[in-house]
Amino acid sequence: MSKYLQLIAHPSELRSVIQWKLWHEPLYPRDPAKETANMKRCYELLEFTSRSFAAVIEELSPELREAIMVFYLILRALDTVEDDMTIPNPTKLPILRTFYENLAKPGWTFHDSKEKDRVVLEEFDKVYLEYSNLKEKYQVIISDITKRMGIGMADYCEDEDFNKKGVDTIKEYNLYCHYVAGIVGEGLTRLSVSGGSANPKLLENPQLHESMGLFLQKTNIIRDYHEDLLDNRRFWPKEIWSKYASSLDDLAKPENEQAGLNCLSELVADAIEHAPDCLYYLAGIKEQSMFNFCAIPQVMAIATLELVFQNKKVLTGHVKLRKGLSCQLMMKATNVRSTYEIFQTYCHNIHARNKPSDPSYMRISIACAKVDQFIETVFPTKVEEAASSISSSASYFTMAIVLVVSLILVSNLITTK
Ligand code: IN0
Numbered sequence: 161m162s163k164y165l166q167l168i169a170h171p172s173e174l175r176s177v178i179q180w181k182l183w184h185e186p187l188y189p190r191d192p193a194k195e196t197a198n199m200k201r202c203y204e205l206l207e208f209t210s211r212s213f214a215a216v217i218e219e220l221s222p223e224l225r226e227a228i229m230v231f232y233l234i235l236r237a238l239d240t241v242e243d244d245m246t247i248p249n250p251t252k253l254p255i256l257r258t259f260y261e262n263l264a265k266p267g268w269t270f271h272d273s274k275e276k277d278r279v280v281l282e283e284f285d286k287v288y289l290e291y292s293n294l295k296e297k298y299q300v301i302i303s304d305i306t307k308r309m310g311i312g313m314a315d316y317c318e319d320e321d322f323n324k325k326g327v328d329t330i331k332e333y334n335l336y337c338h339y340v341a342g343i344v345g346e347g348l349t350r351l352s353v354s355g356g357s358a359n360p361k362l363l364e365n366p367q368l369h370e371s372m373g374l375f376l377q378k379t380n381i382i383r384d385y386h387e388d389l390l391d392n393r394r395f396w397p398k399e400i401w402s403k404y405a406s407s408l409d410d411l412a413k414p415e416n417e418q419a420g421l422n423c424l425s426e427l428v429a430d431a432i433e434h435a436p437d438c439l440y441y442l443a444g445i446k447e448q449s450m451f452n453f454c455a456i457p458q459v460m461a462i463a464t465l466e467l468v469f470q471n472k473k474v475l476t477g478h479v480k481l482r483k484g485l486s487c488q489l490m491m492k493a494t495n496v497r498s499t500y501e502i503f504q505t506y507c508h509n510i511h512a513r514n515k516p517s518d519p520s521y522m523r524i525s526i527a528c529a530k531v532d533q534f535i536e537t538v539f540p541t542k543v544e545e546a547a548s549s550i551s552s553s554a555s556y557f558t559m560a561i562v563l564v565v566s567l568i569l570v571s572n573l574i575t576t577k
Pocket residue numbers: 210211212213214228231232235340341342344345346348369372373374376377453454455457
């Protein structure tokens with residue numbers, strides 16, 4: 161269905177698109193009068209490489225906006241080199257491993273990529289210039305993450321088995337996602353804490369930012385099964401798919417449809433298991449624009465997981481969230497409570513479509529229940545119901561105790577906003 165027909169079929173989403181386009185006021189609009197031509201060009205590169213996400217970065221508070229814009233472009237440049245199958249390994253590996261050194265080399269550019277986003281490499285001198293204008297504390301973080309990610313990516317490109325057969329074990333799946341996404345979570349957390357946008361306590365529990373990245377990347381990997389196979393890339397781990405078919409490609413065959421859907425379920429269960437950490441992490445973001453920046457990709461991911469769950473189209477084609485739905489989610493994910501509600505709704509939908517005949521039935525039920533349980537700890541419905549109808553003093557007393565206990569638990573989670 162065309163995107164216009166989709167909007168007509170979902171009028172509430174049409175309303176959200178119109179509302180977003182006409183009424184949306186950025187929290188911190190950019191001020192082009194204060195921007196150099198070089199910086200304007202970097203924002204163009206950002207918009208070229210990521211349309212919808214660019215808008216979220218551009219609305220970040222001035223303290224972190226440029227740092228995150230530059231971080232995003234550097235990561236995109238690394239990713240472009242990694243993805244480009246026309247660059248032979250003897251050229252590619254040293255570029256990846258020493259990429260961070262380009263952050264100390266004015267004027268470095270690369271013109272031998274055939275990828276769609278190659279312009280970031282061709283104009284990397286402009287990204288460098290903005291990087292060099294950042295505060296030293298942000299440069300240190302970005303350089304460290306670029307170094308570790310480049311080395312991690314090179315190790316995967318060098319691995320013959322990985323190139324020919326794809327991801328093997330679940331451990332390897334997690335490690336690959338760590339290098340391309342978990343590490344990004346670390347970088348963003350250090351930048352946010354350093355810029356005063358997040359609670360420093362987030363850094364004491366690295367599993368939280370790791371989950372933020374893995375939840376996004378695993379969702380992409382699940383959704384992009386068909387597209388990745390066409391590009392000869394295999395990210396679904398063999399340890400999982402081998403339970404359902406004798407080759408990853410076979411999952412797309414009509415006779416293997418049920419096996420394909422069961423495999424999909426196991427991957428969805430594995431991804432949802434990261435959700436409670438993500439919700440915990442979001443409670444540690446103090447600044448509004450940083451909250452939106454972190455929450456928007458997360459709600460898109462949980463909505464995508466619901467879309468792909470038990471959806472056979474994933475195995476034979478491209479599935480994508482409707483534009484109107486994305487708009488609706490972007491508008492709603494502006495505070496902890498609404499974001500948790502979105503997660504709760506999608507987890508309930510997944511749970512409602514979960515079938516006892518699915519080998520991952522129990523795992524999915526438990527993963528969804530853990531999301532619910534986490535949300536219930538932070539926003540207990542029983543306490544709220546009681547507070548709104550104080551009928552008997554006995555139940556009031558009980559509820560008061562529950563409330564105090566819940567508040568003690570919550571005060572450990574949520575920082576003052
Ligand atoms: C991201 C992440 C991202 C944002 C906020 C907090 C994060 C914490 C931990 C890890 C990653 C975090 O978000 C983007 C979202 C994005 O680019 N969406 C695409 C949609 C799509 O389908 O790809 C869009 O165009 O809107 C993200 O996916 N990644 C990313 C990259 C750099 C930065 Cl600075 C932040 C990529 C990845 C691989 C998941 C880390």
